[in-house]
Amino acid sequence: MFTSRTIGYASTPYKSTKDIPKGLGAKHEAEGLLKLLPEFADGLLDIEGFSHLFVLWEFDKSDGYDLIAHPPTDEKRPHGVFATRSPRRPNPIALSVVRLLGREGAALRVAGVDMLDGTPILDIKPYLSNVADSDLRRGWLDLVDPRR
Amino acid sequence: MFTSRTIGYASTPYKSTKDIPKGLGAKHEAEGLLKLLPEFADGLLDIEGFSHLFVLWEFDKSDGYDLIAHPPTDEKRPHGVFATRSPRRPNPIALSVVRLLGREGAALRVAGVDMLDGTPILDIKPYLSNVADSDLRRGWLDLVDPRR
Numbered sequence: 001m002f003t004s005r006t007i008g009y010a011s012t013p014y015k016s017t018k019d020i021p022k023g024l025g026a027k028h029e030a031e032g033l034l035k036l037l038p039e040f041a042d043g044l045l046d047i048e049g050f051s052h053l054f055v056l057w058e059f060d061k062s063d064g065y066d067l068i069a070h071p072p073t074d075e076k077r078p079h080g081v082f083a084t085r086s087p088r089r090p091n092p093i094a095l096s097v098v099r100l101l102g103r104e105g106a107a108l109r110v111a112g113v114d115m116l117d118g119t120p121i122l123d124i125k126p127y128l129s130n131v132a133d134s135d136l137r138r139g140w141l142d143l144v145d146p147r148r
Numbered sequence: 149m150f151t152s153r154t155i156g157y158a159s160t161p162y163k164s165t166k167d168i169p170k171g172l173g174a175k176h177e178a179e180g181l182l183k184l185l186p187e188f189a190d191g192l193l194d195i196e197g198f199s200h201l202f203v204l205w206e207f208d209k210s211d212g213y214d215l216i217a218h219p220p221t222d223e224k225r226p227h228g229v230f231a232t233r234s235p236r237r238p239n240p241i242a243l244s245v246v247r248l249l250g251r252e253g254a255a256l257r258v259a260g261v262d263m264l265d266g267t268p269i270l271d272i273k274p275y276l277s278n279v280a281d282s283d284l285r286r287g288w289l290d291l292v293d294p295r296r
Contacts, residue, residue, distance in 0.1 A: 045228030049287025080193030139197025
């Protein structure tokens with residue numbers, strides 16, 4: 001058990017959750033900044049060489065959790081919270097994959113942000129490898145995906 | 149800020165960190181169980197349809213953090229902690245991608261575990277999409293990778 005520590009804040013175009021593209025086929029191409037607190041900036045050494053990063057951030061507007069979620073993608077059918085990206089999780093930790101555009105001191109300019117402006121950041125990790133596309137199945141999402 | 153909540157424990161073949169394959173080209177094909185606590189089992193509804201999952205778990209043996217890491221992959225050159233997978237991070241949160249083999253009640257049988265037996269699990273999320281392989285760059289790892 002541990003208590004989370006905020007390492008920085010995201011600066012994004014999204015002032016309200018309704019502004020964030022959601023659901024199937026939502027494109028997350030918005031640019032934003034991951035502004036680390038100055039005391040964590042040294043942890044960014046050599047990050048520039050990575051094309052993509054995992055960003056762990058806090059669902060800080062979320063209060064409590066539900067084991068059964070009703071995602072906007074498939075409102076008529078409930079799914080277990082661990083089979084969804086619902087913010088109402090036992091641990092309010094979100095995961096995004098972003099494209100690194102560049103570093104500006106203690107801040108990273110990235111594309112693909114999908115969090116609210118001002119969201120606390122918990123961690124940044126390098127994105128190292130993919131699952132083979134031919135092996136990937138997306139469960140209930142594939143059943144409701146209009147593109148298929 | 150939040151206090152983490154353990155949702156279950158991993159059962160893996162690794163009793164000691166030295167048993168875990170590390171470094172470049174390390175293959176994580178070991179099978180294990182993600183055993184959720186009974187009170188969280190309902191959150192697994194519909195998880196069976198996903199081929200791969202993100203598992204967030206706690207580096208519970210890690211005490212404190214360093215902003216500069218010396219990964220075993222590249223011992224001679226230090227890298228910022230956020231450009232590595234070092235366990236000594238400001239938030240002791242680890243991320244693994246596993247392949248889902250099946251569900252057994254409150255437990256998931258998975259392949260690709262890389263955590264110690266008994267490790268606390270924080271979250272499970274569906275793995276939904278890849279970065280295009282042609283877009284992926286792995287920074288300092290590509291510079292030391294003997295396979296390239």
